[in-house]
Amino acid sequence: MSATGPDEVPAELAAALLPPLDPPPVFDADTLSTWFASLDPVRRGVRAPGTWRAYAVDLAHFAEWCALHDLQPLPAAAETVADYLVAHVEKLSVATLQRRLAAIAVAHGVIGVPSPTDGEHVGLVWRGLRRVHEPGRRRRRVDALETRNLADLVAPLTDTVMDHRDRALLVLGFAGALRRSELSALEVGDVVVEPGRLLLTVRAAGARAERVVELPRGKRLETCPVRSWRKWAEVARLAEGPAFRRMTKGGKSLRPERLGDRGVAEVVKRRTLDVGLDPSLFSGHSLRAGFVTSAARAGVPGVSIARQTGHRSAAALAACVREERPFPGNPAAHVGL
Structure with a gap:
């Protein structure tokens, strides 16, 4: 049974119908956290507070890489996202990269534009990287500082x-x-x-x-x-x-x-x-x-x-x-x- 009544709108759909925000002026993690915190309660309530904090850190990392390569992080081109994945697949876990993609997608939704992560180009690159790097990939165990x-x-x-x-x-x-x-x-x-x-x-x-x-x-x-x-x-x-x-x-x-x-x-x-x-x-x-x-x-x-x-x-x-x-x-x- 649905949790919404006949005249109610599901939370995800209600969030999508709200007016977009302008992109943040800079892309460090603190500014992005403040930017996400400025969302209206309906849109922000779709996710846990910790998820928004994680998205701010993830998006800041993506933006920092974009700045090094003179690329625009928001809105980003599909080629930019694909190149970011290729550049980091040997450095970050597949799970971390998947969360970075989620953060990029959410940020584009916040400013009211289609996400490059939804396109065929990013999808093909992502599936290929996962096929090569995910099966049997072992995490590097760092030494303990006792x-x-x-x-x-x-x-x-x-x-x-x-x-x-x-x-x-x-x-x-x-x-x-x-x-x-x-x-x-x-x-x-x-x-x-x-x-x-x-x-x-x-x-x-x-x-x-x-x-x-x-x-x-x-x-x-x-x-x-x-x-x-x-x-x-x-x-x-x-x-x-x-x-x-x-x-x-x-x-x-x-x-x-x-x-x-x-x-x-x-x-x-x-x-x-x-x-x-x-x-x-x-x-x-x-x-x-x-x-x-x-x-x-x-x-x-x-x-x-x-x-x-x-x-x-x-x-x-x-x-x-x-x-x-x-x-x-x-x-x-x-x-x-």
């Missing part, structure tokens, strides 16, 4: 603004088992300082729900989430807006723009290089995998780890573990074999 590695990364950091930012980003990302997109999306207001702990409101891109993550005060000054955040907030004079921000070239001063998810990965790679590790083996996900691996090795129950990470399945949680040797407390050692 507790000892985290201590090594932050040990050389000094009292500069950039060093305080990077310390807080690395420590909070590890202790909260955050995805790089979650670190990028954090707002100052999402971080609440309480006696002996931080409470983070974490929003996953594309998810309807958010979770609150507790980060207790650490035993060591250099890896303490509470003290790392408080010092960073103090030197950066954070009052509102993005929790982690970009730096000027050379890292001498702070910029107001949000540090993007690729920027998070670049911090991890730069700091691993600084301590003599191979940066090609690490990414933003290394912090999350490092927390899960360290906690599992310490014998923390999986349900407690999943409460911190937000994993919904044991299989997804297990995929984060980087360990070939059996963990302490392996259940097979306690069943009388």
Whole structure:
């Protein structure tokens, strides 16, 4: 039975009948988030808030690539979209590219023009790329940055603004088992300082729900989430807006723009290089995998780890573990074999 009455219009159709918006003036993720937020409630209500945030990040990446090649992102030509897919199929997963296509299509619908993703040219290229790259394609497993590695990364950091930012980003990302997109999306207001702990409101891109993550005060000054955040907030004079921000070239001063998810990965790679590790083996996900691996090795129950990470399945949680040797407390050692 339909959820709409005889005189009601389905939400998707009602959204399509609303007047279009003008394209945004610029295409960074924050501006695009504001642009999507300006949609009327009917059109915006068709999708979850997290989906709109994910679309803003996806569209910003597409627009950045267009700018490098002197191409127009919105409205975009079908050839532009097809070339973008070909350029990134070796760098991004098929699932990520599929979400990028969805973001491009939605953005064209918002401005009231046909989407190039609906045309035969993009469709043929997309089907061909999926046929070649999707079957049996294995995701590259990056190495984990465990507790000892985290201590090594932050040990050389000094009292500069950039060093305080990077310390807080690395420590909070590890202790909260955050995805790089979650670190990028954090707002100052999402971080609440309480006696002996931080409470983070974490929003996953594309998810309807958010979770609150507790980060207790650490035993060591250099890896303490509470003290790392408080010092960073103090030197950066954070009052509102993005929790982690970009730096000027050379890292001498702070910029107001949000540090993007690729920027998070670049911090991890730069700091691993600084301590003599191979940066090609690490990414933003290394912090999350490092927390899960360290906690599992310490014998923390999986349900407690999943409460911190937000994993919904044991299989997804297990995929984060980087360990070939059996963990302490392996259940097979306690069943009388």
